Amino acid sequence: MSQATTLARPYARAIFMLAKEVGSLKDVSEALAFSAQAVSVPHLADMLDDPRVSVAQLLDLISHPEAPESVRGFFSVLSENGRLPLLPEIYALFEALRAESEHVVRANITSAEPLSAESLKSLTDALKKRFGGDVEVQTAVDASLIGGAVIDAGDVVIDGSVRNKLARLNANLAN
Structure with a gap:
């Protein structure tokens, strides 16, 4: 098991529980998929650690336009903890939890x-x-x-x- 997966697991569980609680598994899944793909783009990935780019700018770049507000808040937490690069792993774990629950x-x-x-x-x-x-x-x-x-x-x-x-x-x- 990779370190990235280990680090991503609690975040994936947290966003899954939140999405399940408010009944928006599909919407959160789409938002996470969009953002996981966005942070995988090399140019954008370089911006994740650039101090000249504000958190708000980053969130605008990686967030799906129709993402629930809870997802944007989740991304803020990830950003504060330096975990935005984990989004692909978080998304994969979220999807596994979603498939299991469904x-x-x-x-x-x-x-x-x-x-x-x-x-x-x-x-x-x-x-x-x-x-x-x-x-x-x-x-x-x-x-x-x-x-x-x-x-x-x-x-x-x-x-x-x-x-x-x-x-x-x-x-x-x-x-």
């Missing part, structure tokens, strides 16, 4: 070739059945898998790639 499983499907809409729907339906709830799927393509796919859904990894099957066959033949 009983949504996030799955990454990496396949050797782009999946057809029919294959993706079939895999998504199977994952919904396996996890007993909603599933958000992201896809990626990795030709080194040779064929098949790898599904990473948090604690569960299903490796149905040809590369993995060949590696297991090779290990079995070597023994």
Whole structure:
């Protein structure tokens, strides 16, 4: 676990609890996503430590125009503590907390070739059945898998790639 994640965790929990309390998980999520992306821009990231840039100017630069006032206050606290660079980690942890509270499983499907809409729907339906709830799927393509796919859904990894099957066959033949 990285130090940034460790530092970001209490902030993510705090903003999550606040957002849940006022019923604005979606709005806060959008605001955090915008700001996490903003502080990742190299030129803007350099400004985070520039004493010539006021806190108000920074907040104007990184805040989503429609962000709830609570988020702007949260960013002020982050700024006072020198934690604005942690926004990408805070956002990722916030989204994990949000998914858990909404009983949504996030799955990454990496396949050797782009999946057809029919294959993706079939895999998504199977994952919904396996996890007993909603599933958000992201896809990626990795030709080194040779064929098949790898599904990473948090604690569960299903490796149905040809590369993995060949590696297991090779290990079995070597023994």
